[in-house]
Amino acid sequence: MTTQPLKPAEYLKAAREIEAVHGDTARTLAVISTFTAELLRPYLIVESHQLDCLVRPWFGPFGQLEQLVLDEASALWQQSPDVLWIAARLEDVDPRLVHDHPHIGPEATRQRLDAVAQRLVNLARAARDKHRASILVSNLTCSAAHQLNPFDANDPDGFVHLLAETNRQLARDLSTIPDANVFDYAATVASAGADEWSDPKLWYMARSGCSSDNMIPLARAVARATAAQLRPAAKCIVLDLDNTLWGGVLGDDGPEGIKLGDDYPGNVFKDFQAALLGLRHRGFLLAIASKNDEQTVLDMLDTHPEMLLARDQFAHIAANWDPKPVNLRRIAEALNIGLDSLVFVDDNPVERAAVRAELPMVHVVELPPDPLRYLAALRDVPLFDRPRDLQEDRQRADMYQNEAQRRQVEQQATSVExxxxxxxxxxxxxxxxxxxxxxxxxxxxxxxxxxxxxxxxxxxxxxxxxxxxxxxxxxxxxxxxxxxxxxxxxxxxxxxxxxxxxxxxxxxxxxxxxxxxxxxxxxxxxxxxxxxxxxxxxxxxxxxxxxxxxxxxxxxxxxxxxxxxxxxxxxxxxxxxxxxxxxxxxxxxxxxxxxxxx
Amino acid sequence: MPESVEQRTCRVVAEIFGLSADQVTRDTSHEQIEEWDSLNVLNILMAVEGEFGVSISPEEAAEFVSVEKIVTVLKSKGVE
Incomplete structure (x- = not known):
């Protein structure tokens, strides 16, 4: 998206308009925090609306965590939230720890970090006992450790390493609580830029957790995590071939002429294939919808030495001259999944528009014209967010593959029995x-x-x-x-x-x-x-x-x-x-x- | 004609409180608008910074009790 981001007042206005029109479809996101999270309200509304998973945010009084969670009659539980975000920050719950660390040493620091994580886990566990809401718990970050001591990471007992261990333990402990997941606050801060994450003025004046500009990435990340709690992930990625999985046009340039390999620009496409393969390992099926001659495509998949994706990694291959919406329908039918669980990836804006018009339930990735931005576009697909890949999810791609073999046997067998x-x-x-x-x-x-x-x-x-x-x-x-x-x-x-x-x-x-x-x-x-x-x-x-x-x-x-x-x-x-x-x-x-x- | 500082301020305040443009004037203040509380002073501060590209200090934000006062602060910072 290249559109200008909204200004703060425009967010407030847009949020009000969205609530007026769609408010009755919103799911409730309750936020309990150690900072003034309420400033995020308009941002959460606008960003969640853009993800088609509108939330109505409710904010607990600042700094009250246990009071709200442990009391069954508290204002928190009266909201009957769909999702609860436990948003505590290390800067708030143990603000001096990073500065004490060189003095008290790694063991004592570890204990204090563990105490913070344990407090969060106890909150999540108590919330689980009280209510059915999905639970998100922010993990911990501390940019001051690096900012004040660039060699902190040089020390095996440096603060950043201890903090990473605590975050890992937090993930382990939360994994034992049903429907409780880490919200990767640390990654959100890092990806937006830790140095400018918070605005000292807003922090000291009002205990705002981040600067005005960073309300957008924070709200977007929370909205995505929330949506992943509330709706199922996609099941299948339907891929175009020419100028999507490789550069150039197979039918015109031939297997030796297309761009795919270890040098630019072939390496761009090879890395894109590697990322898709990674998604397949997480259980997302891959399929092909390409306007090409089928035999040419199969030869390419079977014999081209630089292809990372092989024929048997695709659950379905539709290489023909039919319109793409027809092929998407075919793929959904063959795999016995809904059209709304397909993600369509195609470099051609005309094909994307055709699919959008005819099959609005299919998620169409807005692939940018520049292949260098393909990976970023994949990263922005919220339907690949799944809090936990269950064993069944990881095996899914193989299971559907086996299904294809089963169908072959079905065709050979003389009776159903x-x-x-x-x-x-x-x-x-x-x-x-x-x-x-x-x-x-x-x-x-x-x-x-x-x-x-x-x-x-x-x-x-x-x-x-x-x-x-x-x-x-x-x-x-x-x-x-x-x-x-x-x-x-x-x-x-x-x-x-x-x-x-x-x-x-x-x-x-x-x-x-x-x-x-x-x-x-x-x-x-x-x-x-x-x-x-x-x-x-x-x-x-x-x-x-x-x-x-x-x-x-x-x-x-x-x-x-x-x-x-x-x-x-x-x-x-x-x-x-x-x-x-x-x-x-x-x-x-x-x-x-x-x-x-x- | 481009919007004056006062018109832009009125528009921003209207957007924050969900009012139409003609409901906000130079005289609009926290006394008429119930939601003009400390939280929304922060929203005004962020909105004004975003709109005019200036940095507002906590001391200046404390003055934000009416459109007129906001305009005075902006003009004192050289916003035309």
Whole structure:
């Protein structure tokens, strides 16, 4: 974006206008801080609006952290925030430490730093116990250490090194608290420029945490971190080829003529590929949408010595002469993901405009004309922000790759039954515990298609269900000959009355649709209800714009409709032979797996 | 004709408090505007610095109780 940044008064005006028009869609961001954070209000509103994830900021009285968090009746919890930002700064909570360090020595400094981190962790833990809000905790930074002693880092026990260790411990401790994450305040300060970060006048006059100019980068970083708590990340990066992954036009210049290698300008594109490969390792799928001859592209991918991205790293390759929106639709369909989880990268502004016009839900990266700025453009994509890459996320790219192999087998198999058998599926079922809680919560938050009720239970709700005697939170994990698909089904059943249990939640990752996995899972859920004494299992279907694939689920599984408009209800008798486990899937028990692992 | 210092100051104050341009005059002060509190004095300070490209000292900011006073401070700093 090259537009002139707004001036402070214009931010206030713009924020007011945004709130007036879109205020009712805003999510609440509560800020508790050791500095005057309230000055950030208009900046947070404008920046979060630009990210399509508007927040309504609420600020606790300055300097009150424990008072607000520990008291269940405090003004903080009355806001019922969606996200809580615990914004403490080392300069405020232990301002003299950096200057004391040479005198008290590394051990004592470490202890005081640990005390600060421990205070933050305790706050986060207390907040987790009190409320379901996602939690962001600023990490620590101290530019004075370097400013006053440029050789501080020369000392292995220098302040900057001790501080880095404390930040690492903070990250470790927060990772044990569900839905609590580090907000990288240190990186935000460093990237904006530590020397001019704060304005002494605003600090000494009003305890403002940063200068007037730096309200923008700080608010932008907080808005991005907040958005990452509130919405799912993208799933697939769809790439153009010519002048995007390499310089020049493959069809005209030929494989030897295009620019890709270790010298300028080929090295610019090679580094861009390296960054994309890194995103793939984090679990983002890569796909190609290119106006090119398919064979030419495949030859290029297979044989060009400088290509970092190989053919088998792309989940789908659409190289043809169809319009890009057509190919984007194809890719979404082939990978069974929503168009809104695609990020489109193309150097051609006309193609970008075509995609924007036809598929407004696709995130289009505004790739600058100069390839030297490509990496910066990638860095500015907020949909790659994911607080924690779960194991499933990291493996996702491989899983979809395996899916392509599965489809090949599907085409060779003579019947569906044969195909499913050839997959050698193994399913493990179990109930929610601390190791599965986060993944279960993640699926509840993001599953759209195969989701019968789409109830977005928060972590607290899930934990309550899991702890209750008259409810079960169940999961299914799937493996086949091509790889581990991870935890793919979640179900919550609950006792309705003496006779019946109801399925509160039933969802499945759509990458395992059409494999009778849902039958296996339903069989498990029914068995659990039967063992708990139920004679009837009740199903509920709540229609959403995205879950039409499962609108007839209960009928096709033999349930009888018993009415309901908004919430259609179904019932089935839990006779002993109801809901058999499908014989194309082998059921393995957890104990078997553990004994194998031991 | 370009905006005068007073007009620009009125516009900035109007933007800060969500008022229309004609609601703010030279005489507008903290006595009429309830939200003209210490926090918003900081917002006025930052806004005036951004608008006029000057640096306002804490002592000068303490004078910011009306449009007229703001204009006086700006003129004393040579803003035309």
């Amino acid at each position: 044969d195909f499913l058998r050839s997959l050698q599926m193994e399913a493990e079922v179990g109930q929610c515990d601390s190791t599965t809680l986060e993944r279960i919560h993640q699926l509840i938050q993001k599953t759209n298609q195969f989701n019968l009720t789409t109830r977005r239970h928060n972590l607290e709700d899930v934990r309550r269900f899991a702890a209750a005697d008259d409810a079960r939170v169940a999961w299914l994990r799937l493996r086949d000959r091509y790889g581990d698909l991870g935890l793919v089904c979640v179900g919550i059943i609950e006792k309705l009355d003496e006779r019946a249990w109801v399925v509160d939640t039933l969802l499945m990752s759509c990458r395992v649709m059409g494999r009778q996995v849902e039958d296996a899972f339903l069989s498990y859920l029914a068995g659990e209800a039967r063992d708990a004494g139920a004679q009837t299992l009740c199903g509920v279907f709540r229609r959403t714009p995205k879950n039409t694939p499962v609108k007839d689920f209960y009928q096709t599984k033999g349930f009888k409709p018993v009415g309901g408009e908004e919430e259609q209800r179904f019932e089935a008798e839990l006779t002993n032979d109801a809901f058999p486990w499908p014989d194309v899937i082998c059921r393995v028990s957890k104990s078997t797996k553990e004994s194998v692992g031991a």
